[in-house]
Amino acid sequence: MKSLIKITIILSLASVLFATQNEVSIIRNGGMTLTVKSSEIQCRNKLQTCNKKIEKMEKKINYLNQQVDYFKNEIKRLKKTKKRVSLLENRKKLIITFFRPNVFKIVRDAYLVDIANKKVEKWKKGRKFTSYLHDDKNRYKISGYFKNGKWVKEEKDLWIDKRYIIEARKKD
Numbered sequence: 001m002k003s004l005i006k007i008t009i010i011l012s013l014a015s016v017l018f019a020t021q022n023e024v025s026i027i028r029n030g031g032m033t034l035t036v037k038s039s040e041i042q043c044r045n046k047l048q049t050c051n052k053k054i055e056k057m058e059k060k061i062n063y064l065n066q067q068v069d070y071f072k073n074e075i076k077r078l079k080k081t082k083k084r085v086s087l088l089e090n091r092k093k094l095i096i097t098f099f100r101p102n103v104f105k106i107v108r109d110a111y112l113v114d115i116a117n118k119k120v121e122k123w124k125k126g127r128k129f130t131s132y133l134h135d136d137k138n139r140y141k142i143s144g145y146f147k148n149g150k151w152v153k154e155e156k157d158l159w160i161d162k163r164y165i166i167e168a169r170k171k172d
Helices: 038-090
Strands: 003-007 016-017 023-027 034-038 096-104 109-111 120-124 130-134 139-141 144-147 151-154 158-163 166-167
Touching: none
Parallel strands: none
Antiparallel strands: 003 016, 016 023, 023 034, 096 130, 096 166, 109 120, 109 158, 130 139, 130 144, 139 158, 144 151
C-alpha cells in the first residue's frame, strides 16, 4: 500500500484529508469518504482552461463575423458605385441648344422619354407644349403644356423626338 500523508484541515464538520499520488480522500466525521482522483482534478482544471479558451475563441469568431458582414456590405456598396461610374462613363456628352421659347404641336401619337431615352408616357396627336431647348439627338425638352387652354409647367424631365412635332402656327 502506498504511503499516506495525513493532513488535518479544519473544515466545517472537522474533516480529515488523506492524499496519495493518485487520489485525494476526505473523511468527514460521519464516516463518509469522498474520494477524488488527482487525474479527475487535473481534468477539471484542464476543462476550465479549455472553457476559457473556447470563450475567447467565440469572441474572436463573433468579431470576425462582424468584419465579414462589414466587408460584404462594403463590396455591395462598391459594386453599386462601380455600376454608377460605368453608366456615367458610357453616357455621351449632350450638346444642348437654347432658343427662344416656342409653342409646338404633336403631329402623331408619340412617347415622351426621359434624359436616358426611356419611355415615360404617351401623348396624343394635336397636343400643344412649349420648349426652349433641344439636344444634338433632335429631342426637344418639354417645359410646359396647355391644359384646358391654360399653360401648365411640366415638373418632370420629359423629352420628345423632333419627328413627332411641328412648330405651332400663330393662327392655331
